[in-house]
Amino acid sequence: MERQFVVVGGDAAGMSAASKAKRDDPETDVVVFERGEWVSYAACGMPYYVAGVVDDLDDLVTITPEEFRSERGIDVRTGREVTEIDPERNRVTVSDGDETDEQSYDDLLLATGAHAVRPPIDGLDRDGVYVIHDMADARAIREAIDGDGEPPRSAGILGGGYVGVEMAEALAARGLDVHLFEMLPHVLEPFGEAAAAVVEDHLRERDVDLHLDTPVSGFVGDDRVTAVETDAGRVPVDVVVVGVGVAPTVDLAADAGIDRGPTGAVATDEYGRTSRDHVYAAGDCAEARHVVTGEPTYVPLALTANRAGRAIGATVAGTSTRVGDVAGTAIVKAFDLEVARTGLLDDEAAREAGFDPVSTTITDESRAHYYPGGADITVTLAADRESERLLGGAVVGRDRAGKRIDTVASALAARASVTDLQNLDLAYAPPFSPVWDPVLTAARVLQGDLDAA
């Protein structure tokens, strides 16, 4: 009998694993259960669909279920929810809404993803309030703008994380007046204060009304939302988008007695294995190992999911493959700015991991001083005082600023010291960089701070 590889959840991690396992070992019988209607879709593209930059929701689908079946030989079953795992008998129970069925597995991958956090705020269920997470949410928001009804003229966005910032740009692009509410003192908190300050200035320049340090207590209205309630007063809005974070979807794993880790996501080892034999987990439902701390972390981002899924697919097909560590590298477009971060930037998190963090922020030009078209790039770097090991960094600016974070991410993976970073032979030509790239300049300045300390 053929080996059965069963995948629960048909997005990035699940479909990467399914594809890789089938390609590496075509004899394996690969079955994917997806409770929704889409598989392999790009959730990261939703703000651009709302903005109208992407025309059609289907454009966000990389490969359709039919293509997976016909071209890759993967048995994709949408509208099928796995409701129970029996790891003793290597079986899952599957429901199509009416009837249930059983499916046995040799290897099982949990790729159940994450769900949007629903903050405990009065009026969250009012019409015109959208908790954004999946494709259906994006469609609903765009229909609210493009639909037959009176188009909204103003929007409240709850949450200043990357989803909030991207949605601010998207809704502003549609001509709405945008109010962004964040309970913390800054937007993009994981990107550090220096980057956040640059982004906030730019958001204000682009007429986004920032309400920082401002918890929202309710969404006011009769059936339909008409205002956002805060301690500082009411702000009238026609629609609200809530994007305050995601949480791993782990009920299925928990019910099966599969261990969760300190972050609440499913605990995994370096091969993506869970606490139960032949059960793997990857993507937004699973933990990963942090490249700086070596400890479990929760990074629900696309590359982490794709890479872990692919590695597990290879492992299941016979070649044990590590899922790789993560640095929490992220990049966001905020109107004209590129904002990126990697590693441990938060002092408190660094101290909890046993480091004594020292950080510095510099601003330099993106090009040689005499070459036109340059712009400011602001770089933050953090390192451990004693070992001088690099801990993390952030970059914000225009003109190719953002992907410069990849250099810092690469250095983190190499456990580089600040001196190591400073000595990297990075590319220079006048249209692209000063002789000392801003990342190198930041390393030089941080080295000076460490030497002086």
Place this chain on the structure above:
Amino acid sequence: MERQFVVVGGDAAGMSAASKAKRDDPETDVVVFERGEWVSYAACGMPYYVAGVVDDLDDLVTITPEEFRSERGIDVRTGREVTEIDPERNRVTVSDGDETDEQSYDDLLLATGAHAVRPPIDGLDRDGVYVIHDMADARAIREAIDGDGEPPRSAGILGGGYVGVEMAEALAARGLDVHLFEMLPHVLEPFGEAAAAVVEDHLRERDVDLHLDTPVSGFVGDDRVTAVETDAGRVPVDVVVVGVGVAPTVDLAADAGIDRGPTGAVATDEYGRTSRDHVYAAGDCAEARHVVTGEPTYVPLALTANRAGRAIGATVAGTSTRVGDVAGTAIVKAFDLEVARTGLLDDEAAREAGFDPVSTTITDESRAHYYPGGADITVTLAADRESERLLGGAVVGRDRAGKRIDTVASALAARASVTDLQNLDLAYAPPFSPVWDPVLTAARVLQGDLDAA
């Protein structure tokens, strides 16, 4: 008596060393002898001055001699040539053209730079033929275009290296018909054939007439050049720019019995020390150590010079500082393309260094497939078959392609394997990258090739 730090040559390496030494130990007496009229000038900016992108030659000067004197306390003496070093007596002989003088030193830095190679071609001295290397050459070329005489309508460029490619863009921008002559089969030979092919297509699109595999045998004309002579025939041109490479300026060092290395440049150790006590060398006259081979190499580029100079300045001031290894990382703008390379790309060079090179080239999109404005990015990666250690890479494309090479350069410094590169947590968001950055995709494909081998 104060310590004397004497620097020969006032450009990148020399002025970086002088500035750092003086800042770290203000008691040191720092004297810089520069035989020309400029110090601290950006030779890399010359094509952009010729193009008219940079208005004034003085814009290329970062800091004037007067500013070095008044603001940094450095005794800069322009128009002064060091004609002899006596390393036994720690003295140099200095000429101002008329008279000579002696100057003692405690530490000496040779930062004598490089000079343009003058190919043995008939007619090289004709009017209208410019061997480009320094600021005066750039001025002469621009005067030929902007001056009172009949403006040239066509140009021949000799040499398809980065200077040749940059000058092609510069002269095309000034409205000249450009013929580029390269004796090798491809332009940008150190960037590898795949990148070269993309650049060549683009140069042709932009109406640059490429004469590849075409040695030039003479520059025809009476007083003034009127044509370039090749085996394939004569090509009429109004001006010629020759940029076929540079050679280290080492006469002074050779006369003093200071060792040169296998590349012909001054041999140095990891602190930039030469074979004579208290004599350092840095920049375009000196060797550096290659980060992949560990062997001496010659990389006459700005960052190498600046970093080595700065390190030597720190060492002289009391803190022994390594000059750092180099990867030969380079980036060039070729009209709309960004072209970059790092490490060992040439198979022959890799084999000489004891590796068994395997390389692969992929082309992928610069952005998520659904996000508008993306462009092709072509990535070449090379690795050693047995150890799977990464040896080098090249990137060519638009839309933020070029600086992606920094990730590869960082991986080289970490002695990364292809798997290590593949597992880097690089930044992803739809406007900036596919989920798998093209560099990661190239690593994946190369890993597949290695596994299959």
